[in-house]
Amino acid sequence: MKEGILFDRYEIIKEIGHGAFSKVYLVRDKHLDKLMALKMVNDLPDENTELETLKALSNDAFPVLYDYRQDEGHCYLFMEYVDGMTLREYLDKNGKAEVKKTIGWIKKIAQILRFLHKQKPPVIYRDLKPENIMIRPDGSIKLIDFGGILRRSRSLDESKGNYATRGYGAPELFRTKKPEPSSDIFSLGAVMHEMLTGVNPNKPPVARKKIRDIDRSLPEGLEIIVEKCLKKDPQERYQSMDDLIKDIENYRKLKTGAGVWFALKLTLLSGLYIALLISILYPLVNGINKEDIPFPYLYAPGVLLILSLVMRSILFGNGRKNEIKEIKKDIFLTEKRYMGLLGAVLFMLGALSSLIMVRSGETGVLNSLVFARPGKAGALAGAPEKDMWVSLCDADERNVLVKKGGVMKITDKVRLEIQKEDVPPGTVSIQVIATGDDGTRYVSKNFDVEKTP
Secondary structure (H helix, E strand, O other): OOOOEEOOOEEEEEEEEEOOOEEEEEEEEOOOOEEEEEEEEEOOOOOHHHHHHHHHOOOOOOOOEEEEEEEOOEEEEEEEOOOOEEHHHHHHHHOOOOHHHHHHHHHHHHHHHHHHHOOOOOEEOOOOOHHHEEEOOOOOEEEOOOOOOEEOOHHHOOOOOOOOOOOOOOHHHHHOOOOOHHHHHHHHHHHHHHHHHOOOOOOOOOOOOOHHHHOOOOOHHHHHHHHHHOOOOHHHOOOOHHHHHHHHHOHHHOOOHHHHHHHHHHHHHHHHHHHHHHHHHHHHHHOEEHHHOOOOOOHHHHHHHHHHHHHHHHHHOOOOOOOOHHHHHHOOOOHHHHHHHHHHHHHHHHHHHHHHHHHOOOHHHHHHOOOEEEOOOOOOOOOOOOOOOOEEEOOOOEEOOOOOOOOOOOOOOOEEEOOHHHOOOOEEEEOOEEEOOOOOEEEOOOEEEEOOO
16 A cells, blocks of 8 residues: 555555555544554454454553544554564564563463453464564553454454464464463463474474473473463463462472472482592692602592583483574573583693692792702892792602691601703802791701703
C-alpha cells in the first residue's frame, strides 16, 4: 500500500510490520490528529475472530481497537499504536536478556496468557514469539498481534489456519490438532529459552539444547521450568498458567537429582586437584635431594595430573563443541572453563614451586645473610649492591626451601651453595653475616672467588 488517505480519514505514513496474512502500517487519524496502527488483513473465512476478541477483551496488555473497516478483499483494524521495541529487537541488540529481566517479563506474559485462557470459552493466542511481544519504555508488556487467536467454541473446534511459527509453535499445531492452553505454554517456554540463551530456534543449529548445556551459570530451577514447558507431549507440560507462574516465583527452590550428582562430581574432581597440589608442595617443604630432580619428584604429580584430566573428561565430557560462539564470548566461568582454569593455576603453581625449590633463594635468606658482592674485601659498604642467589642444603644433601620468617631446625651441619652460572665475572668477595635474636652479629671471613671458564 502506498502513502495516501484511507476512507478520507487515515493518512498512511509507513509500513511497520507484516506477517503471512497481514501487513501493519503506521497511520495518522486526521480527525483526532492521533497516531494509530493499521492492520490490513486478507479476507479470510475467520477474519472476524480477532475483531470480536479485541472487542470482548479489556486489558492493558492488549492494544485498544478504535475502528474497523472492510472493502473488497480486505478488512482494516485501526488500533492503538504501541510505543517501544519488540522483544525481537531487544534480543537482536543485546543477544539475550538478564535472568532478572527474563523472569519479570516471562511472568508478565504468563499473566496475560492466563487472562486469555480464563475467558469463556478460553482464548488461545497460538502465535507467541518475540516479534509479537512489545516492551514499552516503562517496562510493561503488550501483545500486539492477535491474528492467531482462536476461540474454543463449537463452531471453531478445529483451526482453520495454522498461525503458529516454527520454533515457537507447539508440535501438535503442525499436526492439525486442536489448540489448547498447553500450546501457549510451549510457546512461552520457547521464548524463555531464547531470552536466557540468545539462541534463535529458527537458526542453525536448530536442535534445542537445555539452557544449562549452553550456559552452566543459569539457575537449575529455570532449566526445569523451560524443559517442562517444552515437552512434546502436551500432558507432560504445565496444565495451567497458574502452575507455571507459581514455579517461576519459586524457581530457586526447584532442584533435581542432577544438581546433587553435579556437586558430587565436582567434589571428587576437587579432591584430585588438592591431592595434586599437595604432591607438589609437600616434598618442597620437607626438602628434596638434588638427585631426585626432576624425577622421581615429579612421578606423583604427573600421575595425579593425568588422572585428574581423565576423570574430568569422564565426569564432565569433552566440552561443548557445538556451543554458540556468541554465547561463549559472554560467559567466562562456565563449569568447563572453571575446571580448566583451576587446572592451569595448579600447574603454574607447581612449576613455580619447582623453580623456587631448585634455586632456593627466597627473600628470607637475603634478609638474614649477606652473601656476595662484586669488588674486594672490605669494600662492601661503598660498592653497588646486587643480591646473589644462594642454595641451602642440609646434612643429607637435600635442598632446603627457606621461607621468610620461618625457622629451620639445625641438627647437623648446613652448607651454602652458589651456582657457578650465578657468579658474576671478575673477582667476587664473599662474606656471611648472621644476626642472632639478641642482636649479636656473627661475621665470617672474606673469601675472594673468581669464576673460571
